[in-house]
Amino acid sequence: MAQVEATTQRTLSAEPDDVFRALADYSGTRESLLPEQYSEYEVREGGTGEGTLVHWRLQATSKRVRDCLLDVTEPAGGELVEKDRNSSMVTTWRVTPAGEGRSRVVVSSVWNGTGGIGGFFERTFAPKGLNRIHDEILAKLAVTAEK
Numbered sequence: 001m002a003q004v005e006a007t008t009q010r011t012l013s014a015e016p017d018d019v020f021r022a023l024a025d026y027s028g029t030r031e032s033l034l035p036e037q038y039s040e041y042e043v044r045e046g047g048t049g050e051g052t053l054v055h056w057r058l059q060a061t062s063k064r065v066r067d068c069l070l071d072v073t074e075p076a077g078g079e080l081v082e083k084d085r086n087s088s089m090v091t092t093w094r095v096t097p098a099g100e101g102r103s104r105v106v107v108s109s110v111w112n113g114t115g116g117i118g119g120f121f122e123r124t125f126a127p128k129g130l131n132r133i134h135d136e137i138l139a140k141l142a143v144t145a146e147k
Contacts, residue, residue, distance in 0.1 A: 006130035007108040010138040014145035016103040020078055020095045022145050023105075024049035029144060035136040050074040054082075060129055088112040105141065107134045 012019055022029045027047030034041065039057045046052035052072040059065045066089070070082040080093040089111040098104040109130055 003110055003112060005108065005110045006128075006134070007106065008131040008134045008138065009104060009106040010135070010142060011098045012103045012105060012138075012142045012145050013101060014103055014142075015101060016078060016095050016097050019103045019105060019141065019145045020080075022141060023093050023095065024052075024072075024074075024080055026052045026054050026072065030054075033137050033140040033144065035133060035140075037133050044069075046072070049080065058133075060133070103145075105138055107138070109134075 022033075024030075025048055027043050031041045034056070037059050039059070040055065042055045044053045044055055050073055053069070054072065055067075055069050057065055057067055066084075067086055068089070069085040070091075071085065073081045073083070075081055078095040082091045082093075084090070089109060091107065091109040094106045094108075096104050096106075
């Protein structure tokens, strides 16, 4: 099985601390950032950053639905890591300064892909689809954080 990775980024006109707080606010802001591919959102423990346990269903394609139960950690300043208990997927959100009053947000998801021809198609198309989904989240984050 090969590792599959999807990474996208955006620069926002907002302070890094404000952007990070919005991303880490699973009991409030985060749900409002999610596009239509997400459903059944539920914070099960915590609610802000480290120690949060959050559930959602992600419908990446018409046939591909992931039931996600995510443990959230903050291994470094400006970084949130979401590890899915139900799969090998790990998503990392990094918020760094990008000049005066600006932030760069990079979101990267990695997981163990399948083998064979199915794995080829997964490695080819899944990152593009997930990047579109993450870009929608980052667009909504920009609207929220830049207010």
